[in-house]
Amino acid sequence: MKIGELTETIAQQKKLWAGLNDPEGLMGEVDAALFGIPYDGGVSFRGGAAKGPQSVREITYTIAKTTEHLESFEGFRIRDLGDFYGGDRNRVFEDVRNLVETLIKKNQFFTMIGGDHSTTIPVLQGIDRAVGEEFGIIHIDAHLDLCDKMDGDSLSHGSTQRRALELDHISGMENLMFLGIRSIEDQEYDFLKDQNPSIITAYRMNQMGIKKVLEQVHEQMKNYKQIYVTIDIDALDPGFAAGTGTPQFGGLNSRQMLDLLMGIFELPILGFDVVEIAPELDPAKTASFAGRKIITECFGHHWRKTRGDKVLAKDRLHDRK
Template identity: 55%
Template sequence: MKSVKDMINEKSIWAGLNQPGIKMAEADIVVFGVPFDGGVSFRSGAKDAPRAIREITYTIPPTTEHWEDLSELRILDLGDIGGESRDVQFHKVEETVYESVKAGKLFTMIGGDHSTTIPVLRGVDKALDKPFGIIHIDAHFDLCHEMGGDLLSHGSVERRALELKNVLDTESIFFVGIRSVESEELTFINSNKMNIVKAKEVRNCGVAETVKKIKETMSRFERIYVTIDIDSLDPAYAPGTGTPQFGGLNSRELLDLLYGLFELPIIGFDVVEVSPSLDQSSVAVFAARKILAECWGHYLRKNKQMNGSYEAKTLR
């Protein structure tokens, strides 16, 4: 009997939609992993997520939960971006994102801890000549100036974002699902205008109202990046993560939230902080796989609607 590893090859991953060897210009979606978790302040393991997620994508059909066919999508998986040091690795990530944005491709990054989003945002910033928005879906703000002396920690992502030329101010970022705050962050938040919908508010107000609020605020941007920390989900739905926080979004809320947000001009997104070694039943790994496939479906649907070729389907 063949092992799982034997059955997996480049063409079978991502529901058989990966097309290794095609040029970036020929792809619809560019995906890559960043196996790095040296920026964590607590439990590690997120460096193994890109491999673990890929390994369960050969089994799925090229469809979404809305019964949409993804088989026409051309996915280019660039593999994992490594490096002999964090500086080298992050520079490679920045350049890959720069090329993807310049080519006009929706790109997807699979972390890694949340610090891997820092070079992604730098690549976006480098590629654009206009301000862009960020939607940060997370249990945490990640607004610490540093953690343990590390300016590139997973808790400093959006603080580094605010240093970019095309992220104009704190209102360029919309925080969703938050339910934990560091003392340093609380001082910063109270001193600045912020866009925040806490996890509790998503539950109390509903996803539709949350999406409406985000869209009203972020529609001023022509380009938006979405970063999804798996710990935005309650630990019941994603236990395999380094810093879980009780009281989070449920899986239905997150999926419906992303459905609405992809009506905005999203140019790329990531899923980070999945830690397979902390995930005995691979619940978080499967959640990440679902998020990726559904977001690609949202991208395809939007493109078809813009081209006038989309037909609404009624679920039986």
């Protein structure tokens, strides 16, 4: 297993993420730690998400240090730790758990880039090891990922939140909120018959409008002091992110996704991930560009919240309405 094995020179690494990457930044002192898990052995259909982390990184050299709201986050410091590699999934996932546990204990906000959605499993397990109380999970996806197993694999990309329900600090379905859903497996349907899940499908989100959706999200998550957000790129309609293994027609548009994330980041978010970007399934790399935008906008939201609106006022060209 290797982590931190970025192939770029130190000078090149400093240019990553709009030049905000600090290769020597200390955990607990930088604004965001970031790492990739280039693994797609948990897929049930098309692979390719193992190339997601690098496909996103390589388009971060020339972007501006600004959000879509014309705000600068010039002082935001990122420590890109590199990627987890290794042929043994159990070893890689254990190393991910250990890293995430360390980050949480250092109160370090972080971002993970997958990999298929199974890579979120060890991240959630690492959070569970570190926290001393219940936490919330917001799952933005076309799929519920509540299968016990897929093709006999309990660590499949369709089992992410089923494994979350087994964590010590997740007491039940009330800790989870599912957004953008528009597909359900037979075993998930049977499992949910006796449950009371908080699901807002893509159809309902479109009917309700993002403002109403956010009101429901905030109400559901109001009692948690720590919340993790996992974003499967296929939550977006394939017209906005074609490069993913299991695209589902009828998803969120880009405006809905960005507005949704802005409202979610008003909550106490301890970290987030973006998974299932498979660049070779789309020559235009729309999913990679969508993933990059999602990540940098979330950085901006975190920066705004932690630094305070007054501090940022001087860096905003136009006030938000």
